[in-house]
Amino acid sequence: MAPDAIAPLLTSDGWELLNSLGPYDERDAFKVNDTLRRAGHSPELVSAVLTQSRLRTRAESKFGEFARQMLFTQTGLEQATRLNVAAQHAHRFAAAGIHHVADLGCGLGADSLAMSSLNIQVTAVEQDETTAACATLNLMPFPSATVIQADALAVDLAGVDGVWLDPARRSTTTSGTTRLFDPEAFSPPLSFAESLAGRGLAVGVKMGPGIPHESLPAGCEAQWVSVDGDVVEAALWFNALARDGICRSALVISKQGTAEMTSPLPYAPGAQDVAIGSAAGYIYEPDGAVIRAGLVADLARTLGGHLLDEHIAYICAPKLVDTPFARAYRVLEVKPYNVKALKTWIRQNRIGVLEIKKRGTAVTPEELRKQLLTGSGKGPNKATLILTRVGENRIAIVVEPLTPRPPN
Numbered sequence: 498m499a500p501d502a503i504a505p506l507l508t509s510d511g512w513e514l515l516n517s518l519g520p521y522d523e524r525d526a527f528k529v530n531d532t533l534r535r536a537g538h539s540p541e542l543v544s545a546v547l548t549q550s551r552l553r554t555r556a557e558s559k560f561g562e563f564a565r566q567m568l569f570t571q572t573g574l575e576q577a578t579r580l581n582v583a584a585q586h587a588h589r590f591a592a593a594g595i596h597h598v599a600d601l602g603c604g605l606g607a608d609s610l611a612m613s614s615l616n617i618q619v620t621a622v623e624q625d626e627t628t629a630a631c632a633t634l635n636l637m638p639f640p641s642a643t644v645i646q647a648d649a650l651a652v653d654l655a656g657v658d659g660v661w662l663d664p665a666r667r668s669t670t671t672s673g674t675t676r677l678f679d680p681e682a683f684s685p686p687l688s689f690a691e692s693l694a695g696r697g698l699a700v701g702v703k704m705g706p707g708i709p710h711e712s713l714p715a716g717c718e719a720q721w722v723s724v725d726g727d728v729v730e731a732a733l734w735f736n737a738l739a740r741d742g743i744c745r746s747a748l749v750i751s752k753q754g755t756a757e758m759t760s761p762l763p764y765a766p767g768a769q770d771v772a773i774g775s776a777a778g779y780i781y782e783p784d785g786a787v788i789r790a791g792l793v794a795d796l797a798r799t800l801g802g803h804l805l806d807e808h809i810a811y812i813c814a815p816k817l818v819d820t821p822f823a824r825a826y827r828v829l830e831v832k833p834y835n836v837k838a839l840k841t842w843i844r845q846n847r848i849g850v851l852e853i854k855k856r857g858t859a860v861t862p863e864e865l866r867k868q869l870l871t872g873s874g875k876g877p878n879k880a881t882l883i884l885t886r887v888g889e890n891r892i893a894i895v896v897e898p899l900t901p902r903p904p905n
Contacts, residue, residue, distance in 0.1 A: 583611035595659035601649035606632035613639035694735035723786035764791035826896035834891035847876025
């Protein structure tokens, strides 16, 4: 987004007009555009307020009511930390007694906002001119926050005792953006964070959740975070921010609250140390953060269960256990995976709504659902199938989804 795209909003009249608009609705956009133009507002201002109104409405899922008083860019919003996750970061710095944090690559300022709300002094650094302008406005309510437009690699860190980095993980060209997977291709690279940690600074780094365990630097704590079932990041913590006795963890944030699984040991692919067994009783689908953190076997032990296959993240257990780390299903029937037989079963049971979940198989649920329901008569019943494999055999497990908490 070019700087002149938000310039019309940085006046009292532009800001007042933006804040006078209600939630953005695409169906009303043309009408609102016409009304504002007829009222004498310039095309540039009308375009700017409608763009921001749309972004603010989208941003409510990440920022809640704070979004109504913020400025956004499209790219910045896509990459911004959710406010409830930023709060977790901020509390980590506060608990470590950090007083002054440099937020290098602050983007729109989500993490700086959360840290400033805990009275931590923040120097927020952003290289992009438009994004830095948005961050400046977003952080105006916090006198302890200062925004600097600069290259994160060139900032003087004198007086800073903590650093937070959210490296850019995409490259931008005239043809669009491309996701980067090599941590050394990020901006700044992971090695830069390691060099800061080597100076004794308390360093936290936001990484993509797909970072391989073998790419994790030695001596850091790695925490995978999910929000309402979506894995949103892997945060790496160094020095004072790393907790004693914890090497990796899964933090699960949901409407029910926050829960965490931890391990004192690095992930070792061949050392799961958990039994393999059949599909019976209850089947558990671990949260994505648990899977990414390599804690599936640990979860299986806490559930008193076993894996269906050592390479697939489905757990079976004889009892229903209340856990925030997995979704539970009651096993009703186990069938060989056979499309023709499944289609007959669908028709005989008058199933018209079918949920398909899968792991360890190349089946596309949407295509299979259409194939199974075609010609079934669209019956009144619902069903859920879990498709997976046990060794070389593919199976279809008929299950009943259960609520998060088991019955008394």
